[in-house]
Amino acid sequence: MKKLIPYLKPYIASISLGLFIKFMGTITDLLLPWILAHMIDHIVPQSSIRLILLWGLMMVFCSIFAISANITANHMASRVARDTTKQIRHDLFKKISYLSCSQVDDFTMPSLISRLTSDTYHVHNMIGMMQRMGVRAPILILGGILVTLTLDFYLTLVLLAVLPFIIILVYFISKKSIPLYDKLQQSVDKMVRTLRENITGIRVIKALSKTDYEKNRFSKINTEVVEDEKKAAMTMAITSPMMNLFLNLGLTVVILVGAYRVNNGLTQPGKIIAFLTYFTIILHAMLSISRIFVIFSKGNASFQRINEVLQASEDLVLQEKDTIDSPYHISFDHVSFSYYNQQENLTDISFHLRQGETLGIIGTTGSGKSTIIKLLMRFYDVDKGIIRIHGRNINSIPQEELHTKFGVVFQNDVLFADTIAENIDFGRGLALEEIAASSCFAQAEEFITSLSDGYTHLLTAKGSNLSGGQKQRLLISRALAGNPEILILDDSSSALDYRTDAKLRKSLYENFQSTTTIIVAQRVSSIMHAHRILVLEDGKVLGYGNHEELLKSCKSYQEMNQWQMGDGRHD
Structure with a gap:
């Protein structure tokens, strides 16, 4: 997790301010039961309506302040999580773009897609949750314990006796759950790969009547994901009921001991009510910590996967x-x-x-x-x-x-969901005259100009609204548009008829005599x-x-x- 700190540094001021606001709101929340106990034990016996209204208004003010502070802090935490994840996603995409082909082979494409999508989502949740509940829950627990010490020392000992069991439970569960979530993400990688293969090859699957076979294959990997998710979820699911058990047992003992002490005049009813309220607050804070560990386990496992890519050494030195x-x-x-x-x-x-x-x-x-x-x-x-x-x-x-x-057309090259002109230009800022010239050399001008909107014609993803020969001519146009020093055509004329292929070779010979060509x-x-x-x-x-x-x-x-x-x- 130390690798995450550099991404949070630019937002230290915002995080610090958000934590301070969250701290003040949480402390105000802790004041409410104490004020209630004070009213029951000291204000109500005085039978003064003015004092009761005064202290009641104080409770209303504290409630409004606590809610406003928590909403403001949560908004700031969400903004930090959004901006941090945006930067992580940007750096990850940049790193993936510069990975060597052998590194992409090692990570696999589905895994890289999963790391860029679901893993960054888990990191986003973790950063936001740690700022919201990661601060509030410990303050409620520690603050609640400190306040209960001022109310009744002996009842507080009952509460403290329960805490070690909860801490041990959370430690062992979280230690076991992180590897399970990592295994789950690996299964998700397999599912993404299977889904990607099915979507890409859907025509072949239908043509060969292999739909049922692919459904079974997907069902198998989907079941694997479900099983891995069930193992991780069941492991984490132990946390909440066990914590409820410990805390409710502690609450029962508090009620019994509190009743005995009130009956013997050792404490006051208002303090018992306040103590039970604080005990409930601590109970909910503990349950929040269990949820935090679920999010943290997922986020930590996901960031480790992201960091593997970010820390990948330069392969092509x-x-x-x-x-x-x-x-x-x-x-x-x-x-x-x-x-x-x-x-x-x-x-x-x-x-x-x-x-x-x-x-x-x-x-x-x-x-x-x-x-x-x-x-x-x-x-x-x-x-x-x-x-x-x-x-x-x-x-x-x-x-x-x-x-x-290089100007290159690969064996399985890609056209993007954009205009014909943009697909040929490919972000190089070429003039329309240069684009038109390259399409003319590639024998693509004839079919482009026959379209009603010409070079502004919008292609679908992978150019699926074009024929095979049209796609290849557009790809060759893209390769020629930059007037390359070396032209590479990797099986790029297989869909061309012999007449068009011959005209293309003649055009290359006449117009690119200084270009070294590999076909x-x-x-x-x-x-x-x-x-x-x-x-x-x-x-x-x-x-x-x-x-x-x-x-x-x-x-x-x-x-x-x-x-x-x-x-x-x-x-």
Whole structure:
């Protein structure tokens, strides 16, 4: 919890003022039973209406002040909780944005979503509750005990005898409940992942008639969440009845001892009434503490999960300057890589591209084509070998500088629920002329201008109101809009017809001659005109050269060409 303190420091003044107001309101609450006892034992026997009204008005004033103070303090506590959680959520989102791909893989996407949503909600509740009841309840308990000592010392001993049992109970229950709430949040992560998969793949599920199967799968994880929540809730549920038992037993003893002492003239009825009131106040304060521990247990477990992300070390460390003289724009020198350090996903990959050249990468599914792109953009660090851009080791290039060199369309890229223009611009502040030019190069202008509202046409989430080919052309428009130094097209023309694909390749050749291009494709026709073609299988290079060279030297490429092009030749 020490890690939470820096987030609360900017609000120390507000917290302090709120606690002072809460303190004054709580002390005023504690005065009311004492005033009542004083009226019963000393004012009423005097039979003075004036004094009774005077002390009655004092009770009314104290009640109004206590209510106003508590409302004001609660409002301030809510504001602090809101602003603190807002900052935590901002920092968490920022940290997640800069996590490396391997770190995202380790945390998992559903877990990160859960930490950013439900975990921050629990922290918000904890901060607010600790300011509201976390201050009020202890003051009511300690203040109540001190006041009862002035009323009747022997009855107070009965109360003090009960407190150690309650403290021990709260300690052991809270110690056991925090790990249970942490386990509950992990189960929630699984449920978020399952729900996310179902929503994303709903069309596939319906098409394959797997609705019942997915319902059963969700039911299983939902039951796991319920069971974990039940264990945590049942553990915490022991607190309230046990505290009620201890305090009610104490209250019974107080009544018996109090009756004996009044009967023997050792105390006064007003003090007994006041004492019972204070005992009830302390009872409710203790019950509030049990609720606080429930909220605290959830909040503490959630903040630990949040803090794991916030304290994650920098995975992709910027290394010392490493530059050599090189005639090549992009160089892969004996690069090997493994995602989970078990078996290599890429083995000894080498190729070199000059400025403006095009590299086509082709191979079977899972051969490592997209992995090469991820390594080039330094989403992951290589295990062996070196990747250079203009002779600079990419490990020595700052991320913000490195990524501005690229215009990229990923294999499963995303369009956002915004206008076409905003999806192409992507927050870069481009002029409409530049947006229109890039869409023209990407062969998207024709269908955009055919829309009634053109570039202001609003897309739905993931561009679901567009066809596959339209989406790919918009994504290519986005990649071209920044006039990139390196253009990466990762299986980005699979939904295009051959005529549009050919026009796109021609447009890129004519308008982006100085841009080094890497095309990952499944079709030979998409990469056959590239200066260099890399043929991969199981992360290893089967062939490297141009189209004609590979037709002579690479059997795998020959077979792909034969299957797709027919006779193995193309004029």
